[in-house]
Amino acid sequence: xxxxxxxxxxxxxxxxxxxxxxxxxxxxxxxxxxxxxxxxxxxxxxxxxxxxxxxxxxxxxxxxxxxxxxxxxxxxxxxxxxxxxxxxxxxxxxxxxxxxxxxxxxxxxxxxxxxxxxxxxxxxxxxxxxxxxxxxxxxxxxxxxxxxxxxxxxxxxxxxxxxxxxxxxxxxxxxxxxxxxxxxxxxxxxxxxxxxxxxxxxxxxxxxxxxxxxxxxxxxxxxxxxxxxxxxxxxxxxxxxxxxxxxxxxxxxxxxxxxxxxxxxxxxxxxxxxxxxxxxxxxxxxxxxxxxxxxxxxxxxxxxxxxxxxxxxxxxxxxxxxxxxxxxxxxxxxxxxxx
Amino acid sequence: xxxxxxxxxxxxxxxxxxxxxxxxxxxxxxxxxxxxxxxxxxxxxxxxxxxxxxxxxxxxxxxxxxxxxxxxxxxxxxxxxxxxxxxxxxxxxxxxxxxxxxxxxxxxxxxxxxxxxxxxxxxxxxxxxxxxxxxxxxxxxxxxxxxxxxxxxxxxxxxxxxxxxxxxxxxxxxxxxxxxxxxxxxxxxxxxxxxxxxxxxxxxxxxxxxxxxxxxxxxxxxxxxxxxxxxxxxxxxxxxxxxxxxxxxxxxxxxxxxxxxxxxxxxxxxxxxxxxxxxxxxxxxxxxxxxxxxxxxxxxxxxxxxxxxxxxxxxxxxxxxxxxxxxxxxxxxxxxxxx
Numbered sequence: 001x002x003x004x005x006x007x008x009x010x011x012x013x014x015x016x017x018x019x020x021x022x023x024x025x026x027x028x029x030x031x032x033x034x035x036x037x038x039x040x041x042x043x044x045x046x047x048x049x050x051x052x053x054x055x056x057x058x059x060x061x062x063x064x065x066x067x068x069x070x071x072x073x074x075x076x077x078x079x080x081x082x083x084x085x086x087x088x089x090x091x092x093x094x095x096x097x098x099x100x101x102x103x104x105x106x107x108x109x110x111x112x113x114x115x116x117x118x119x120x121x122x123x124x125x126x127x128x129x130x131x132x133x134x135x136x137x138x139x140x141x142x143x144x145x146x147x148x149x150x151x152x153x154x155x156x157x158x159x160x161x162x163x164x165x166x167x168x169x170x171x172x173x174x175x176x177x178x179x180x181x182x183x184x185x186x187x188x189x190x191x192x193x194x195x196x197x198x199x200x201x202x203x204x205x206x207x208x209x210x211x212x213x214x215x216x217x218x219x220x221x222x223x224x225x226x227x228x229x230x231x232x233x234x235x236x237x238x239x240x241x242x243x244x245x246x247x248x249x250x251x252x253x254x255x256x257x258x259x260x261x262x263x264x265x266x267x268x269x270x271x272x273x274x275x276x277x278x279x280x281x282x283x284x285x286x287x288x289x290x291x292x293x294x295x296x297x298x299x300x301x302x303x304x305x306x307x308x309x310x311x312x313x314x315x316x317x318x319x320x321x322x323x324x325x326x327x328x329x330x331x332x333x334x335x336x337x338x339x
Numbered sequence: 340x341x342x343x344x345x346x347x348x349x350x351x352x353x354x355x356x357x358x359x360x361x362x363x364x365x366x367x368x369x370x371x372x373x374x375x376x377x378x379x380x381x382x383x384x385x386x387x388x389x390x391x392x393x394x395x396x397x398x399x400x401x402x403x404x405x406x407x408x409x410x411x412x413x414x415x416x417x418x419x420x421x422x423x424x425x426x427x428x429x430x431x432x433x434x435x436x437x438x439x440x441x442x443x444x445x446x447x448x449x450x451x452x453x454x455x456x457x458x459x460x461x462x463x464x465x466x467x468x469x470x471x472x473x474x475x476x477x478x479x480x481x482x483x484x485x486x487x488x489x490x491x492x493x494x495x496x497x498x499x500x501x502x503x504x505x506x507x508x509x510x511x512x513x514x515x516x517x518x519x520x521x522x523x524x525x526x527x528x529x530x531x532x533x534x535x536x537x538x539x540x541x542x543x544x545x546x547x548x549x550x551x552x553x554x555x556x557x558x559x560x561x562x563x564x565x566x567x568x569x570x571x572x573x574x575x576x577x578x579x580x581x582x583x584x585x586x587x588x589x590x591x592x593x594x595x596x597x598x599x600x601x602x603x604x605x606x607x608x609x610x611x612x613x614x615x616x617x618x619x620x621x622x623x624x625x626x627x628x629x630x631x632x633x634x635x636x637x638x639x640x641x642x643x644x645x646x647x648x649x650x651x652x653x654x655x656x657x658x659x660x661x662x663x664x665x666x667x668x669x670x671x672x673x674x675x676x677x678x
Contacts, residue, residue: 058602221597240601254593258560259582262609263397270601 002027003329005096005309007062011052014248014317019052020068020310027099035081035104037074039094039329042306043121044070044313045155046219049247058272068096068309071126073110073117075333084109089334091120096309098329112334115288122155122324123298124287126273130241131159132283133276135217136167138239138269143168145214146233148205150224152193153180154316155324156241159287160217161190162296169215172208174201174224176319183322188297201227212236218268220245226256236266248317299323341366342645344435346401350391353587353656358391359407359649366438374420374443376413378433378668381645382460383409383652384494385558388586397611407435407648410465412449412456414672423448428673430459435648437668451673454630461494461663462637463626465612469580470498471622472615474556475506477578477608482507484553485572487544489563491532492519493655494663495580498626499556500529501635508554511547513540513563515658522661527636540566551575557607559584565595575605587656638662 001024008021030036051062051069062069072095076088081104084090090107094100110117115124122128134156141147147164151157152173161171161184173184173193181193192208194201205227212233218225221243228238246253261268290296301321303312306329315321340363347360369375390401390408401408411434415427420443423429428449433439449456454463461467473495480486486503490496491512500510500523512523512532520532531547533540544566551572557564560582567577585592600607629635640660642651645668654660 056602058604225597240597243598243601246596246598252596252598254595255597256594257585257591258564258579258594258607258609259585259591260609261607262579262582262611263395265397265609265611265614267606267608268597268600269606270597270599270604272601272604275604 001025002097002099003306004067004098005306006065007052007068009064010054011248013250015049015052015310015314017310022307028101030078030080030101031103032080033103034079034101035076035084035090035107036078036099036101037076037090037092037094037107039072039074039098039100039306040089040332041073041118041121042070042096042309042327042329043072043125044309044316044325044327045127046242046244046247046316048313049317069093070095071121072100072329073120074100075330079104089117091125096306098306115291117332117334118300118324118326119291119298121326122300123159123291123296124284127155127324128159128287129276129280129283130273131156131163131217132287133273133279134239134241134271135160135163135215137276137279138271139215139217139237141167141169141215144170146170146172146209146211147215147217148172148174148209148213148228149217149219150174151219151242151244152184152190153322154219157217157219158184158188158298158323159296162188162290164215165189165191166290166295170209170211172205174205180319180322183299187299196224202230206231215239217241218243221255222246222253229256229260232260232264232266234264236264238266238268240268240270244317300326302326302328304328340364341436341438343406343437344645344648345404346391346407348403349393350587352589354388354391354649354653356649361646367440369417369419369440370442371419372442373418373440374415374423374429374446375417375438375440376415376429376431376433376446378411378413378437378439378645379428379671380412380457380460381409381435381648381666381668382411382464383648383655383664383666384466385581385583385586385655387652388656408432409434410460411439411668412459413439414669418443428456430464435645437645454627456671456673457639457663457665458630458637460665461639462498462630462635463623466494466663467498467626468615468619468622469612470495470502470556471626472612472618473578473580473610474499474502474554476615476618477610478554478556478576480506480508480554483509485509485511485548485550486554486556487511487513487548487552487567488556488558489513490558490581490583491523491529492661493558496556496558497523497527497637497662498635501527501629503554504528504530505629505634509548509550511544513544513559519658519661522638526638535563541569545570554578556580557582560594561585561592568595568599571599571603571605573603575603577605577607579607579609583656639665641665641667643667
């Protein structure tokens with residue numbers, strides 16, 4: 001049977017357990033050319049909150065009664081496809097369920113010898129590409145500049161700061177809590193990390209950025225953006241990647257006063273990673289190399305069992321995860337059980 | 340004697356008469372190389388409000404007790420400069436006073452046969468260049484796109500919409516009151532103009548922009564920007580030129596929620612015209628040609644007498660002027676008295 005997490009109703013504000021429904025459905029029969037795979041890892045990402053809402057956005061909402069969307073890493077169980085075989089590992093878009101079936105056009109084969117298969121959902125997947133294009137193409141950092149990134153211990157932010165360092169910039173993270181800040185500086189090698197839970201963000205951020213801020217990679221919006229506005233250098237660039245601070249807001253809160261943008265000739269630009277798929281080859285080449293060379297590190301926060309996906313999802317909004325949040329839907333045959 | 344308007348104290352909110360002081364000072368003696376000129380026109384521009392404040396901005400504040408800054412058109416009275424002669428017309432930065440003296444390095448000679456000398460303060464001066472670089476370089480309009488500009492009847496906005504039309508765009512103005520909107524559409528040739536005083540800006544702007552908004556040239560900030568955010572097309576560009584709606588605010592008001600920037604991959608970029616002086620030759624060539632060809636029209640709102648400069652200045656914040664606001668400090672010998 002195929003265990004599925006459906007969207008039962010559209011959340012008002014913060015999602016609750018009753019917004020989801022967990023069901024068992026039969027695995028559909030395979031037509032000619034089809035591929036059946038078992039989900040190993042399900043990626044949980046902030047954008048999914050937007051898909052739970054109705055109304056216009058950059059992507060179609062999840063329909064009520066349908067499986068929640070999401071990218072997955074899976075193990076091929078049965079195949080009527082010419083070039084995909086049972087035992088292959090693939091990245092897929094199967095969503096919050098334990099099996100997926102398709103004609104294979106949406107599958108990307110993974111080589112476990114090249115990188116751990118779970119990285120296809122994180123540092124070598126959509127979050128990594130988001131960090132890469134947002135920082136390099138939109139942010140255009142130059143050596144010696146100061147790059148600030150919020151949600152610095154998260155899947156995207158952790159990559160942003162490390163690429164900033166690789167490119168010769170000062171990397172300053174903003175994260176919630178001493179443990180995350182410690183991880184960001186000691187494990188990921190950022191120059192500094194500011195704990196937004198300690199209050200007085202304006203002063204602590206200023207102290208961490210004595211040369212001002214040239215690039216702010218914004219994952220959160222809200223108060224951090226406001227504090228950054230006071231510290232922007234001339235011609236600062238702000239790639240706007242996410243506004244997680246208001247994803248659960250029932251009324252969109254106001255933004256910061258925009259006058260500082262004018263005074264500093266600064267730029268804010270929203271971007272969506274799927275417009276930048278042309279950059280995927282360069283991203284993959286660079287990041288795979290940086291991983292091999294030990295210049296790019298990552299951490300995963302793995303929750304066991306698809307039934308726990310709804311509760312795990314809320315960690316993203318509570319700051320409860322460090323690194324890439326994944327659900328292990330079935331055992332990963334490439335990885336020792338202890339990990 | 341040199342009649343001067345000094346900054347007596349820094350305004351709190353909206354400037355009042357007592358923030359200024361009008362004095363008569365002796366005309367300074369000329370050193371070798373110096374040029375003495377009589378001010379004909381003083382330009383009044385919104386940026387001057389910022390110079391009345393203390394604190395960091397993109398330019399040094401006017402010091403208390405000093406002459407208010409401003410660009411002027413003047414008539415050379417006496418010259419010890421090799422290439423500037425009595426009777427020459429020049430553009431200068433003499434501020435709110437009836438005479439100016441300098442070594443001439445800051446002067447730009449004007450040819451009254453080429454264009455009315457007052458245009459050096461408007462359509463062929465700083466406001467024109469602001470419109471030109473903000474629209475073309477920052478806004479990057481493409482033929483067929485919709486360009487919206489606020490303060491559309493003002494010195495900058497009126498040029499923005501006309502250049503948008505010249506470049507094959509749909510030009511939509513936002514202005515206060517039926518008379519201004521009428522001027523913008525009938526005289527300046529915009530496709531439409533929305534009266535923000537009629538309320539319900541969201542609906543009236545939507546009706547004027549059936550294809551959405553691709554470029555919004557923002558002179559005002561505040562509610563117009565908020566309404567534009569709802570109507571942005573994908574990859575919209577917002578050159579942020581001014582935020583006149585809050586120049587007199589004692590506390591900077593919040594801005595719009597920035598989430599729509601992300602959803603629409605839109606960009607806001609602040610700019611300051613004096614960073615773009617390299618574009619002045621192209622601007623001047625283009626705009627002078629468009630003027631000659633009748634493609635670019637302009638109106639001037641001329642207030643008589645430097646003593647009226649403080650009161651005239653407030654028209655900018657009350658929406659009291661149509662076209663370029665000038666003070667005629669002394670008679671313009673190039674222009675019939677009736678004009």
